[in-house]
Amino acid sequence: MKPWLLSLLAAAVLVGGCGDDEEQAVDAPVVDARVSVDATAADATQPPDAPPLVPSCTPSASENLALEVVAEDLLNPVYVTSPPNDPRLFIIEQPGRIRIIKDGVLLDTPFLEIGSLVRADGKEQGLLGLAFHPDFAQNGRFFIDYTTEETNGGTRIAEYAVSADNPDVADTTEKKLIDIPQPATNHNGGMLAFGPKGYLFISLGDGGGGNNQYCTAQNTGDLLGGLLRIDVDSASPYGIPADNPFADGDGGEPE
Numbered sequence: 001m002k003p004w005l006l007s008l009l010a011a012a013v014l015v016g017g018c019g020d021d022e023e024q025a026v027d028a029p030v031v032d033a034r035v036s037v038d039a040t041a042a043d044a045t046q047p048p049d050a051p052p053l054v055p056s057c058t059p060s061a062s063e064n065l066a067l068e069v070v071a072e073d074l075l076n077p078v079y080v081t082s083p084p085n086d087p088r089l090f091i092i093e094q095p096g097r098i099r100i101i102k103d104g105v106l107l108d109t110p111f112l113e114i115g116s117l118v119r120a121d122g123k124e125q126g127l128l129g130l131a132f133h134p135d136f137a138q139n140g141r142f143f144i145d146y147t148t149e150e151t152n153g154g155t156r157i158a159e160y161a162v163s164a165d166n167p168d169v170a171d172t173t174e175k176k177l178i179d180i181p182q183p184a185t186n187h188n189g190g191m192l193a194f195g196p197k198g199y200l201f202i203s204l205g206d207g208g209g210g211n212n213q214y215c216t217a218q219n220t221g222d223l224l225g226g227l228l229r230i231d232v233d234s235a236s237p238y239g240i241p242a243d244n245p246f247a248d249g250d251g252g253e254p255e
Contacts, residue, residue, distance in 0.1 A: 077094075079091070
C-alpha cells in the first residue's frame with residue numbers, strides 16, 4: 001500500500017470508527033500489532049456474493065513504514081475510495097462534502113456538496129458512505145449513505161451522477177433509493193460496496209441508543225442492524241436479487 005493512501009485510511013478509521021458513546025482521549029504507545037488472518041478459511045464462511053476479505057499485511061523487520069501527509073484542511077474525513085481503474089482519490093467529509101485529490105492536489109471545488117441535506121449534529125451522523133457503480137467510467141453513477149435533515153436523522157441511500165460538463169463535479173440531482181428511520185443519533189453504519197455480481201451492499205447500524213435497547217439485529221423484519229443487498233440496475237428505484245435470503249418477503253425484509 002502506498003504511504004499516502006495509508007495516511008488517508010488511518011485518518012478515515014480514526015474519525016469514522018464507531019466506538020463508545022463517550023469521547024475518548026487517544027494517547028497510546030506504538031506497539032507491535034501484527035495480526036495473522038487465515039483468509040482462505042474466513043472466505044469459506046462468507047456468502048458467495050460478499051465482497052472478498054483482505055488478508056492482513058505483516059511487515060518484515062527490515063521494512064520501514066511511515067505516514068505521509070497528502071492533504072490538509074479536510075473537515076472530518078471519514079472514508080477514502082476510488083472508482084474502478086481511476087487514479088483520483090475521493091474523500092468523504094462528514095458534514096456533507098466529497099473532495100477529490102487529483103494528480104496529488106486536493107481540488108478546491110468539491111465533487112459533491114450536500115451539506116444542507118445532511119444532519120450531522122451527533123458525532124456519528126453525517127455523510128458516511130460512498131460507492132461507485134462498477135461501470136462508473138461509462139455511466140457516471142455513484143451512491144451515497146447519509147443521515148438526513150428531512151427525516152430527522154434517518155439514513156438515506158441515494159444515487160447521484162457525474163455532471164455532463166465536468167468529470168470532477170457531480171450533478172446535484174438526487175434519486176432517493178431508501179429512507180430508513182433511525183431512533184437515535186449513534187450507530188448509523190454507513191459502509192457501501194458493490195459485490196462481484198454487481199449488487200450494492202449496504203451496512204446499517206442497529207439504531208443506536210445503549211445496551212442494544214432496540215434489538216434490531218435480531219429482528220429480520222427490521223432493516224436496522226442488517227447487511228442489505230439490492231440491485232440498482234434491474235428496476236427503479238432498485239430491485240431485489242432473487243437469491244437474497246428473504247427475497248419473497250417471507251420471514252424477513254426482502255433487502
